[in-house]
Amino acid sequence: MLSTTYVPGAPNWLDLGVPDVDAAASFYGGVFGWTFQSAGPEGGGYGFFQLDGKSVAAAGPLTEEGASPSWTVYFSTPDADGVAKAVEAAGGTVRVPPGDVFTAGRMAAFTDPAGARFAVWQPGGVQGLETVMQPNALCWTELYATDAGAAKDFYRQVFSWQYQDMPTGDGGPPYTVVAPAGSADVGEAGHGGIMQLQQENLDAGSGAEWHPYFGVEDCDATYAAATERGATTLFPPMDVPGVGRMAMVKDPFGATFALIKGDPTMG
Template sequence: MDAQLPDVAAGRRFYGALFGWEFEQREPSYGRSVLARLDGEPVAALTPKTDGRMPTVWTVYFAAPDPAPLTGRVLAGGGQIVAPAAGVGGLGTAVLAADPEGAVFGLWQPAGRAGFGRRHEPGAFGWAQLYTRDTEAANAFYGSLFHDALFGPDARPDFGRAPVADVFPAEMPPHFLVHFVVERAGEALDAAVALGGRVQVPPFETSYGTVGVVVDDQGASFAVLER
């Protein structure tokens, strides 16, 4: 996953203080993006926005050994390709897509970077929740893309779907919300506010833990997850 931010240096200060991340400046061929590490292992990236009209957001990427057939299925299922396949240095190939309701997600064909070095522990990825208006339609669309990963016998509990109105105002557009594991959700929210963020949704209980939704000091939303 990565965050597209107006000010990457400010993002380093915010997320470094909140999650204890350290940052590795990539080679010049990768632009001005930086890789975030936790105890030396990659957990996320911060990327500068190239167009001020673009939203300030966190994006989750699904691993795709070959994105070409998935791209075809995105279109066949009523979705859109937001940004076609593009190489990211020697790390891999990325595609940005949107589902039929407009929620944006990425596809990632790994080369030099397979994905998370750490997850399901404090300061690292813990869950991706799709907030949608039609969960049955979402299951059909994403099931056509990632059936075995989501619904198969070896499915991993990393991705859920829920109606937007369960947590957000009904007019909120469908979207993905990335969750970072923390030891105590309330303390993490207080720390985010002290760093210039704001609480979008106070802590609430879910089947996968206690969740609070935060907007960082540049406008990107994410969640903290206490298990």
Template sequence: MPRAGNRRCRVGRCSPRHRGGTMPTRDTPWPDGTPCWIDYGASDLPAAKAFYGELLGWDWTADSPEFGGYVNALRNGRQAAGLGPLMDPGASPSWTTYFATSDAAATCDRIRAAGGTVVVEPMEVGPMGTMVVARDPQGNQFGLWQAGTHTGVQVYGEPGSLVWNDAAVDDPAAAREFYAAVFDFTYEEVPGAEGYTTFATADRPLGGLGGTSPGVPTGWATCFGVASTDDTVAAVEAAGGKVTMAPMDTEFGRFAVLTDPWGAVLTVMQEPSAA
């Protein structure tokens, strides 16, 4: 049940982890290096709960005063994401990507050795696990999560859940070197995608990494599955959010980049089968 703050996903480059069939779920800790959890730092917690609950079909666990009011979003009764107040009142609302680790302290050592910065040292969150907040050498923020009773996302690859995480960075080659040193990632370039690569451990694609694009924020992005990209865009605009990148069709589905009413970036993807 971590908490911190960050970003977006890339047009034509969101690749859902699952296509069709029954809803994929997981109740055990994710392998090291997997984007295993996402959470949102809110400036207005009740309003953010109302907005995202309606937008993505989420219910919520009970408020946890001992953890600052942090709550888990539930999709069909399973953990999909987290939401809590901003840790730094001066920060902007944003989504954060957390990577699984079985040894948070050792991963922090690798982050520092590779030139990154540990912003929040390993911190136990009750029996649920241990969280870390860090930045890569280019200043892009991400988290670590060492699972305890809270193992991360329990539903994924479906509408209302996480389908992809990637980063837009100023120097992709340097970023690939950093994340390979920290998580032992290997990379595969996506043909025709201007140098964008997927990253993997044990030959299992986990996310993507590429250069920046005009008008699209840098940093780690969260891409949610939706039943209808166009309907989701309309709902965000009606609630006071904005469209950063208009819906467009890609080989993976219909994709859009949005900002919520508080300026946080999110991306959405409708799979081709849902079109």
């Protein structure tokens, strides 16, 4: 599971790129109770979503040419430059080369061979998010893959991730749980998943993408709060046996995120 004791390859930061940061702060404040703290004049509009005074995510204006509103998942690394080389060697693209963010750390952003965007954070003064695995905070990350096998190969080369395939129960492709290198129990250490997009999704134009899951106390109530504030539904609240109750939406700007209330029977 996610933890704020960050190890290489595990998610350690999450931010939202949007055309209107103030509007995003208002939306997510209404949905999750987050407050927004600006990074200051030197931050270029970037700032931090906080819950009880602790950072749970961040947001900033779109800065890349042709970028669309989206959530970006960052993975921890002690060597952002080394990851950049590994990404290129594995067939990915370096969109933002490694660079220092003041004294906070070093970041770089990439695109995998199928088009999914992700980033890395090499901690300096900022280790990562201050709260995860709590209500209204990040609890899972997920890759929608156009070719799950190729995605697993790519990320194994880049991060040395370990995988465990789980049957989905509908006879479709397995769901792959992802854990950092060296994990004794992939299921217990899992911080995300890789889901093969179904043919009908591909035919409808769905592409490879990373998106976050936020834990909630009441999936239906939080889903209602999101849709009442302009979010559009990708799938409404539904029960997934052994997992919990979940929903997925696009925020009013077009960024995808999911909600989940865990299944208490899982222990």
